[in-house]
Amino acid sequence: MYLAKLKVSGLRRISSVELQFRPGLNILVGENNAGKTAVIDSLRALLSTTEDGAVRLDESDLHLSQGGVRATEVLLQYVFEDLTLEQEADFAAALQPMGGDKYAAHFGVRYTLSAGGRLRPKRWCGLHEDNAVSAEMLEDLRAVYLPPLRDPASGLRPSRSSQLARLLTRLATTEEKTSITELMRQFEKDLEKESPVANTQKAIDTQHETMLGAALRQSLSIGLTSPEFHRIAARLQIEVDSFDVDQNGLGYNNLIYMAVVLSELETNPDAAYRALIIEEPEAHLHPQLQGVLLQFLQSKERKKLAEKEDQEGREGKVPADQSVQIFVSSHSPNFASIADVDTLCCIHRGPAGVKSFAPRTVKFVPPAKKDKLQRYLDVTRAELFFARKVILVEGAAELFIVDALAKKAGYDLKRASVSLLSTEGLNFDCFLPLFGEDALNIRVALLSDADPPTGTFPGAKDAIVLSATAKTLEAAKSDWVEPFFALKTLEYDLALHEENRDAMLSALTEMHPIIGATLRIEVEAAPEADRAKVLFKGMFERDKGESIQKGRYAQSLAAAIATSKNSIAIPPYIEKALDFIVKP
Incomplete structure (x- = not known):
């Protein structure tokens, strides 16, 4: 049994949003103020009525629209699926047919304003609000909530209500x-x-x-x-390396507490449904421990699945459900980068308000693109799940140079909430499915090379000739994604502008003094119409010796652009992309 759907209406920044969850681990990611805590509180409104106290809301928690109209109520709707026969009996009053012989358990919570300014909850099951949730049902929905900035030592100290005492019992x-x-x-x-x-x-x-x-x-x-x-x-109490738990570090105490809580939940024979809700675990854990925690949570899911399949194979029947559904909210790119893409649930603010998107719902064609996305998601690229606007470039060279050009031209990408990300080659195809009307509603500028036929060196006013690969990227244009293409490559398009050549040659000379000095003479001796070609070929299509390493050169050029006292011309396609991405 697991919570498959949650619909939240009228709560804080959320006008209306429906989230789809999966059995096992679910990681809620998104920028600050996107609505992650509102979703966590929505979970607690039904699942934590006896643990850590019920969620308390007041008038200020009602959604306020952009037009200044405040909602009159908060409505939360829950759908549980994959019930065993025993669980169907426990929640008979909540069941609704799904088709065939399958049933889902439906619950609702409505908060309405009382005379004292507090919002009072009404809980029901099934489709009719007159069908109240019984105390037995609430006891069958067992969840433990771990808030951010928590003190786990207090939950490990000796007391009748400690998690350790519960586990031992x-x-x-x-x-x-x-x-x-x-x-x-x-x-x-x-x-x-x-x-x-x-x-x-x-x-x-x-x-x-x-x-x-x-x-x-x-x-x-x-x-x-x-x-x-x-x-x-x-x-009884836990000692850590012969020290009292109060003398242990906060981060490690959090991990110990989670281990105790998970053990108690998994061994609880009374609850039909069990959940662990963790808010912002990164608050107390450095990146390495974040990775250790995430691997542990994912391994718990894989172990439970293997145990279920093994028992089904041996006994020919569905085993008793002892799994724990885990909800984790985070705004750490590190946490998102090492998570399985299927576990992510993105909460973001689009033009129409707060929306939800699960990358696992995307149909990658071919499916191998999804595996490629998983491999390429590192801490930097996982920033796209928390961004409001994104610029995608091909590689590290473009990353360095575009960033330097934007700063030189006065574009403050950070203040404009723009994330500049590299796809490490022409790997746009595995990232683009994440953006769109039914995906992340954020503006994306895609910068790529036109890559015209070999030997082609277009002039500044020539029409763009797109390669087959570039045409594929052009076809990805949508209301959210806008491709922008260099006439040839970024370096060549820079060399088309006379005022850029001194900085380009200075950056080359710093790396290779002899090559730089020789090429400067060749460029100055060439006709103006050929100078971009001579400069480009002298670096990246050399007749003798190895060509210049683009990544290393890009770092040198970015430094030269930043320190140059002369004006630097931004290639038109980059300038258009920057204007597109920073506009309100």
Whole structure:
């Protein structure tokens, strides 16, 4: 059983959005203020009614439209799928047919404004609001919420409600509880016989009887705890490398706490549905530990799937559902880059408001493009899931040079919320499906080379001749994606402008003094119409010796552009792309 759909209406920045989840791990990613916390609170509104307290909303949580009209209510709708027969019996009142012999459990929560300014919830199941959710159903929907900036040590300290005490109670059989209780009772008896304890007991008893007299005195005893299992469990605590948990680091304590919580959830026989909701785990974990945590969560999902398939194969029936659905919200590109693409659920702000998009719903043609996307998503490229606008370039060389040109021309890409990303070659095809009307509603400028036939060196005013590959990219143009092409390549288009050649040759001379000096003489001796060709061929199509390394040269050229006191001409296709991407 897992939560397959959640529809949120009227909550904070969200007018209306429907999210689709999967069994196991779900990672909510998106920029700040996109609505991730609103989604987390929507989950808690149904799943955490008895754990960590119910979500409390007030009038300020009602959605305010761009026109200044405030919503009158918050409506949350939930659909659970893949129920076992036993779970269908538990949630019979919530069931609705899906087709065939399958049923889904539907729940709803509506928050309406009360006289005191608070929003009061009404929970129901099925399709009719008069069908109230029973207390038994709520107990069957078990979730633990881990808030951001939390203090995990408080959940690990000894107490009756600690996660450690719950886990111990879950794992111990009746006979084992009795055995532990007898061990503690015997230990208490032995402890009482020790001289320091016995003498302390006698001293207290003497003073106590002197104070109150024989008629009023009480029976006192020194011990660790009453020999009852629940009291023993409440006194146990975790030590870390022989230190108290309070002396351990906050990040590691979070990982310990998650391990205890997951263990308790997985061994809970009472709940039909179990969920772990973690908000911003990166708040306490450095990138390496973020990777360790994510690998652990993904391995839990794979292990549960393997166990289910194994049991189905051996017994020929569907096993009891003991899986835990995990929801993690994050605005860390590091977390998004190492996650399986299928686990991501993107929440972003488009022109029409907050929208949701799951990359796993994209049909990559051929399917191998999806695998390529997974390989190419590193920390930098995963930034696209958090961006408002994106410029995609072919490689590192273009990345360095376009960034330098934009700064030189006065474009502040960071303040314009633009992410400049490299696809490492002509790998636009695996990134472009992520953008569009039914995907990420963000503006994308695609910069690429026209790559005309070999030996072609067009003039500045010549028409663009697109290669077959460039034509494919041109066909990707949409309301969200706009391709822009160099006449030949970025370096050649730069060389077409006389004012750029000095900086280009200076950058070359810094790397290769002899080649740079020789090429400068050749360029100056050539007719004006041929100088771009001579400069380009002298670097990247050399008749003798190896051609210049584009990546290294790009770094040198970017530095030359940044420090040049002369004006630098931006190739028209780049200038158009920058204007397109930074406009409101």
